[in-house]
Each structure stands twice: as structure tokens, then as C-alpha cells.
Amino acid sequence: MGKLCRWCYLLNKRLYRKMSFVIMLVLLLAAVCLFAAAAGEDSGFLHVALAQTDPADPLSGEIVRSLMEDDSLILFTRADDPAHAEYLMETGQADSAWIFPAHMQQAVDAFVQTGAPACVRVVEREQNVLLRLSREKLNAALLGHSARAVYLRYARDHLPMLDDLSDEALLRYYEETPVSEELFVFGDPVASSGGQSHYLTAPLRGLLGIITVLGGLAAALYSLQDEQRRTFAWVPQRYRLPVDLAGIGMATLNLSVVSMAALWVAGVYLPSLLECVITLLYALSCACFALLLRHLLHRIALLGSVIPVLTVLMIVVCPVFFDLKQVRLLALLFPPTYYINAVYDTAYLWYMVAFSGICIALSYGIVKWRSPTR
DSSP states (O other): OOOHHHHHHHHHHTTHHHTTHHHHHHHHHHHHHHHHHHSSSOOEEEEEEEHHHHTTOOOHHHHHHHHHHOOOOEEEOOOOOHHHHHHHHTTSSSEEEEEOOHHHHHHHHHHHHHSSOOOOEESSSOOHHHHHHHHHHHHHHHHHHHHHHHHHHHHHHHHHHGGOOOOOHHHHHHHHHHOOOOOOOOOHHHHOOOOOOOOOTTTHHHHHHHHHHHHHHHHHHHHHHHHHHTTTSSGGGHHHHHHHHHHHHHHHHHHHHHHHHHHTTOOOOOOOHHHHHHHHHHHHHHHOOOOOOOOOOHHHHHHHHHHHHEEEEHHHSSSTTTOGGGGGHHHSHHHHHHHHTTOOTTTTHHHHHHHHHHHHHHHHHHHHHHHHOO
16 A cells, blocks of 8 residues: 555656646636626626716615626726716727716606606617627616506506505515515525625636546646657567556546636635535546556657647537537537536536446557567
8 A cells, every 4th residue: 555655656746847837727716816806896698888967866876886786797987977987888998888867866766657758867889688688687677666666556546445645655565575586596506605796706716627527637748758769668568558647637537636626716616525526526537537548549759649639629619608409419528528517417426436436447448459479
């Protein structure tokens, strides 16, 4: 046992003498730091400038504050006045300007009672899908306040027995009635475990998973170099495959553990037993995948030329940014797919085990087929 541990230690030590492997570790940590820093900054897919015609108007001020405090894909900026908001939009600093009128409550009441023109002016340079969807956010912000006016109007028109009650009394009943405002409730295991969810850090897990695969492929290149130099010439032929797997596995294990630690530090995921199991199985699956490519391609130049293509292919077909149903079967050929989905579905833990077994079996078959003694 002591000899095995010493051997693993020496294999691990060899890795840190390789500048390319150290660069991968630095790249991995840099990716986490950059994404975490970007997530902490004000950002969004759309930039909307908000302006009040009358800064002292209470209702428009409340709506603007609620939009500014809301964490969404839209970045809201408070403009000094309507002219400033339009200037931000015209100069491209904002995609849209939402201008709230003076006497907002009266405007909402007039809209509900008589169907008067819309009470919020939206100024845009062009129409596109994202800007149209952003207006749903505005509708949601106005709904709570317009609903009160609709409630009062309905009570006055259709419930004469409530004529003795003032508007304040009716609104008190409205506020005290428990009504769930959520029509849909979204959740996932990551959010329930306390991890932070942000559209910038969401693809971080997949990107780190791809870097781990690249580390395994780099270790496969080191293995081919060792074969050329006859570094492990003393190892019996029947043990060559386990030696190759151990050398590659050390690289993927290091990168997987550092990825897990980096995700924890960045606050994307919280420590759990499931994360530890996923990390270990992913390191194994990446090592087995790299081992298969190492014996399948069997040449340094050929494997090195395939790595950039594999990188682009994994980013496209694996669910790093988008989960495309059209290429879902193709995505199962690459380890990051299992790594990303294992957090949400523990069945992918068994899929990783099966994936690793298939890669080892294929590698063994290739070695036997190429063996001069077959």
C-alpha cells in the first residue's frame, strides 16, 4: 500500500513539472475569478433607463425602486429626468427608456376606469424580441397597483351592498386577503442547496468541466511522449493500460478537485456529499475518455490536432450554455454532459460509471488488437 501511495505521489509530482498542466490550473482558477467578478458587477442582457417626470410622485418612485432592487436579466438605471433617459437610449448607452408620468396614481386610475392612453411612455430605437419581453416586466410591476383600481371599480359597479364602505376600508380587505402571487414556482437542486444562481455563473460548471477534459487530453499527450521515450519500458505489457489510466487520472483528479473547490469559493455551489461523488466520478470518466482517444489516435500530432476540434464541439453540443434536444444523443459522447446533469439527476452518476466502463473496454480492445502477440 505504501509503495502504491508513493507511486501515485511521484506521478502527481511529474504533472506539476509540466508547464502546460500548471497553465491549465491557472486558467481554471482565472475563469472562476473572472466569472464571479462579472456576476458581482451590474450587468444584464438589456439596459433600461428609468425616469420619473415628477421625482416626488410616490407611486412612480415605488415602482422605480422595486425595479432597481429586482435581480433579473435586465439592468435598470435611474435617469435624472425623462430627457436624460431618452439621451441614454439615443446614444446607445441604454436599449430602452421607461418614463413614468407625474400623478402616477391618477394615470393608473384613468387607465382602468376609462381605458385612457397608457400611463408609462416606452421609448425604443427598434423593436426586437428581447425588448418586447422586457415590457412584460413593466406589466408585472404595474399589475399590483392597477389591480387595486380594478378591484375598487368592480366593487362599486357590481357590489352595491358595499357602498357604505370607503375605498380605504375596501383596500384594507384587499390587502388582508391572502392570495398567492406566484402562478409558477421554479426551483432546482442547486438553488435549494443554497448555491447562488446567476446567468453569468450558470455556465461556469460546464466550462470548468471542459477544462478538466482538456487536462486529461494533455495528460494523454504526456503518456504518448513517455511511450516514445520508453519511460515505462520496465512495466510489463499487461500493466501498461492501468499505468496510462493512472497517469491521466492524476491530471483529471487534480483539475476536478480544484474545480470543485473553486465553485465552492465562488459561491456557485455549497459543499455536499453529492458534489464529492460527482467530482470523483467525473475525474474517472474524463481519464477514461482521454485514455480511449490516446489509444484510438495513438499519435501525438494527430491527438494534438483533434483537441481544438473537440473543445469547440463540446462547447456546442454539451449543455454548457444551451441544452439542444437535436444533439442530445451526440452530447452523451462527451463527459461534460454527465458532469452538468448529475447535479440535477443522480441517474447520471450511474451513466458516468457506465461511460467510464465502456471507454476502458474499448481502450483494452484497441490495445489487444494492436498488440503484436494477438
